[in-house]
Amino acid sequence: xxxxxxxxxxxxxxxxxxxxxxxxxxxxxxxxxxxxxxxxxxxxxxxxxxxxxxxxxxxxxxxxxxxxxxxxxxxxxxxxxxxxxxxxxxxxxxxxxxxxxxxxxxxxxxxxxxxxxxxxxxxxxxxxxxxxxxxxxxxxxxxxxxxxxxxxxxxxxxxxxxxxxxxxxxxxxxxxxxxxxxxxxxxxxxxxxxxxxxxxxxxxxxxxxxxxxxxxxxxxxxxxxxxxxxxxxxxxxxxxxxxxxxxx
Amino acid sequence: xxxxxxxxxxxxxxxxxxxxxxxxxxxxxxxxxxxxxxxxxxxxxxxxxxxxxxxxxxxxxxxxxxxxxxxxxxxxxxxxxxxxxxxxxxxxxxxxxxxxxxxxxxxxxxxxxxxxxxxxxxxxxxxxxxxxxxxxxxxxxxxxxxxxxxxxxxxxxxxxxxxxxxxxxxxxxxxxxxxxxxxxxxxxxxxxxxxxxxxxxxxxxxxxxxxxxxxxxxxxxxxxxxxxxxxxxxxxxxxxxxxxxxxxxxxxxx
Amino acid sequence: xxxxxxxxxxxxxxxxxxxxxxxxxxxxxxxxxxxxxxxxxxxxxxxxxxxxxxxxxxxxx
Numbered sequence: 001x002x003x004x005x006x007x008x009x010x011x012x013x014x015x016x017x018x019x020x021x022x023x024x025x026x027x028x029x030x031x032x033x034x035x036x037x038x039x040x041x042x043x044x045x046x047x048x049x050x051x052x053x054x055x056x057x058x059x060x061x062x063x064x065x066x067x068x069x070x071x072x073x074x075x076x077x078x079x080x081x082x083x084x085x086x087x088x089x090x091x092x093x094x095x096x097x098x099x100x101x102x103x104x105x106x107x108x109x110x111x112x113x114x115x116x117x118x119x120x121x122x123x124x125x126x127x128x129x130x131x132x133x134x135x136x137x138x139x140x141x142x143x144x145x146x147x148x149x150x151x152x153x154x155x156x157x158x159x160x161x162x163x164x165x166x167x168x169x170x171x172x173x174x175x176x177x178x179x180x181x182x183x184x185x186x187x188x189x190x191x192x193x194x195x196x197x198x199x200x201x202x203x204x205x206x207x208x209x210x211x212x213x214x215x216x217x218x219x220x221x222x223x224x225x226x227x228x229x230x231x232x233x234x235x236x237x238x239x240x241x242x243x244x245x246x247x248x
Numbered sequence: 249x250x251x252x253x254x255x256x257x258x259x260x261x262x263x264x265x266x267x268x269x270x271x272x273x274x275x276x277x278x279x280x281x282x283x284x285x286x287x288x289x290x291x292x293x294x295x296x297x298x299x300x301x302x303x304x305x306x307x308x309x310x311x312x313x314x315x316x317x318x319x320x321x322x323x324x325x326x327x328x329x330x331x332x333x334x335x336x337x338x339x340x341x342x343x344x345x346x347x348x349x350x351x352x353x354x355x356x357x358x359x360x361x362x363x364x365x366x367x368x369x370x371x372x373x374x375x376x377x378x379x380x381x382x383x384x385x386x387x388x389x390x391x392x393x394x395x396x397x398x399x400x401x402x403x404x405x406x407x408x409x410x411x412x413x414x415x416x417x418x419x420x421x422x423x424x425x426x427x428x429x430x431x432x433x434x435x436x437x438x439x440x441x442x443x444x445x446x447x448x449x450x451x452x453x454x455x456x457x458x459x460x461x462x463x464x465x466x467x468x469x470x471x472x473x474x475x476x477x478x479x480x481x482x483x484x485x486x487x488x489x490x491x492x493x494x495x496x497x498x499x500x501x502x
Numbered sequence: 503x504x505x506x507x508x509x510x511x512x513x514x515x516x517x518x519x520x521x522x523x524x525x526x527x528x529x530x531x532x533x534x535x536x537x538x539x540x541x542x543x544x545x546x547x548x549x550x551x552x553x554x555x556x557x558x559x560x561x562x563x
Contacts, residue, residue, distance in 0.1 A: 172423075172427075176407070176420050176423070176424075177410075179411065179413075179416060179420075180407065180410040180411050180420075181410045181411075181412075182410055186406065186407060186410050189403045189406050189407075190400075190403045190407065190424070192399075193396045193399040193400045193403060194400065194427060194431075196392075196393075196396045197393065197396070197431070197434050200389075200392070222441075226441065230434075233430055234427075234430065237426065237427060237430060238427075241344075241423045241426060241427075244344050244419050244422070244423060245419065245420065245423055248415070248416045248419035248420065
């Protein structure tokens with residue numbers, strides 16, 4: 001029940017328990033290996049991202065030329081990321097539960113927060129992989145018509161910060177919603193309000209970087225710092241509380 | 249800690265004796281504050297006049313705003329909603345520490361009171377927004393974060409409905425009540441963090457006149473007492489419901 | 503009436519409905535909440551009566 005680090009306990013003589021770090025590595029490797037074999041998450045998330053872009057195409061078809069896409073780009077990009085990651089996070093525990101994998105992991109005497117860290121890392125990697133495809137696609141479809149600001153590469157920072165926070169919060173919430181009725185709706189209902197402050201800050205920073213106006217750092221640095229703060233607080237809270245959630 | 253018997257809250261314990269005086273005092277205080285806000289505290293200044301004018305023996309240089317009177321209930325109610333959320337999270341923590349269902353009931357009831365006061369805040373704030381800013385809604389940071397807080401509280405109840413197992417439901421909602429608390433300081437600080445925000449910040453605008461502070465404090469104290477009374481009433485009802493349910497289950501087992 | 507004097511109080515009358523509505527809604531919502539809780543209490547008491555009946559029936563068997 002309590003988070004005792006049984007793995008590192010000094011009065012645990014009978015067998016050399018694997019260190020926390022190697023437990024973490026094993027769990028992470030398990031998720032990645034499963035993904036490399038089935039390519040389930042990456043294909044579904046990638047196709048979903050492409051579909052959202054196509055929907056944007058329809059939504060903006062008549063107005064795209066009249067709109068300042070540079071000002072809207074940041075927001076549209078984050079909508080794409082939020083919905084794609086919602087899909088991925090919902091699935092990330094689905095197969096654990098379907099195949100009874102979660103029970104197996106819970107039988108192992110390991111610190112539960114290691115599960116949280118491993119799962120979050122896996123989700124971060126999947127989301128980053130999707131972003132690596134989706135962001136260039138987004139650029140290709142919507143932003144080639146206009147001159148690119150030299151500050152564009154700076155969007156990497158808000159993307160990374162946002163992804164880490166969303167993966168952490170999402171891992172926690174999808175562990176909760178895995179055991180509820182109407183899982184997918186529940187995940188969205190909890191996820192979107194809880195990431196909102198992070199989303200708001202990241203959209204502001206991304207838009208500032210895309211627009212790249214003269215005082216862009218004014219709208220870039222401060223939101224990024226706030227987003228980092230939110231990440232740290234949320235990840236800490238989730239890390240501490242994960243033990244309760246996963247054993248419930 | 250494990251040997252000591254944890255005292256669990258129960259309906260009919262000493263706080264219930266305070267309910268009637270508390271609610272009466274709350275009613276008196278809020279009414280007094282209400283009358284004070286309208287009759288004694290001067291109106292605040294709005295847009296500047298084209299030229300000053302002598303009213304009575306005071307030189308008036310600005311429009312006098314009545315709409316600001318909403319503030320006397322808006323802010324106390326918002327503070328009470330934050331306090332209720334703190335209590336919900338506190339009982340959530342107590343539940344996760346000792347796994348006693350009673351604390352889950354407390355947490356749920358506190359969350360319900362929080363929802364009630366969040367709705368009050370939204371309604372009063374929105375009517376003020378409609379009049380002063382001329383719109384029903386604007387994506388202003390304070391409004392937005394508070395809306396998010398309301399959505400989290402609503403999501404808490406949606407989650408409770410979606411879990412069948414009581415133990416599991418209690419764990420999940422305890423965790424969510426703690427996470428929801430993270431949004432409270434954000435809500436509170438946001439107008440200071442984002443200076444472009446148009447939501448009035450009392451401290452930034454040179455503070456309140458002492459009589460304004462007095463009226464706000466009186467109403468806040470009154471609202472706290474009312475909230476306490478509501479909490480105990482709801483808790484009593486929830487407990488009775490649980491006991492009847494337990495009895496029913498017992499009777500079926502025979 | 504002096505136009506400047508009228509300007510001073512120009513927002514008072516238009517804002518009155520909003521203030522009245524704000525206070526009234528808070529008031530009414532409080533009452534509705536109390537009414538809901540009391541209704542729940544009554545329902546629980548009714549269930550208590552049913553329980554008593556059931557216990558009596560069991561005892562009579």
